[in-house]
Amino acid sequence: MQIGSMPMMPPGGSPRDQVVNNLSAQVEAGEITAEDQDAMMEALDAMHAERMENGPPAPGSAPPSQEEIQANFESMLAEQVEAGTLGQDQADHLAEMFEEGELGRPPEGQGPPPPGGEGGGSMDELMSAILSQLQSGSTYDGSGEQTGSIASLLADYTA
Structure with missing residues (x-):
């Protein structure tokens, strides 16, 4: 792999590292247990692996809406509950974190700048x-x- 083709790491580490740090802080604050954290990370890793197996979207296809992204995430969480990887409370907690932008997605109304916007360009x-x-x-x-x-x-x- 050429250095120029390597993805840049976001500030604060990879998105996965940021989720681990966020969940670890919640364990330290007593909001969730270490077992909850382990189950949530296992489920998120399984969901990520499934997404990677499906491959990238078709070239030229429109990006999904916020509602479609949320519905897809909730569907994947439901699959993890059915598989026994997550409890319903854990899935609800992850859904809430996702809605608040704590799982790598900006909160509603705070999406990325449009193409050609500040810091970008065509x-x-x-x-x-x-x-x-x-x-x-x-x-x-x-x-x-x-x-x-x-x-x-x-x-x-x-x-």
Whole structure:
């Protein structure tokens, strides 16, 4: 794998690490038990594995709505309850965390910025900026210091 193709880690670790930290804090606060935490992580890992087996969405397909995402998550939780991986209280707790954006999804009304919004840009704008930088020659100044990079353009791009 090329370094440029590696996904960037969100602040605070991977989404899984953030969920583990969140659940650990809830155990420490006495809100849930360590057994609840273990069951919830097992269920979330199983749900993630199932999603990965299904593969990515078809190219050009519209992203699901917030309601579709919520319904799909609740359906997956119900499957985990039926399989005995989760108790209903644990599933309800995870559903509440999901609704509040504590499981890697922003709370209702706080979704990601639209394409081309602040900090982003269209793919055409990104490609134009990369081409411009490549055509300008070296990205080093007279002292040998790097003055910019294509990597920085990619790091700032959000789709």
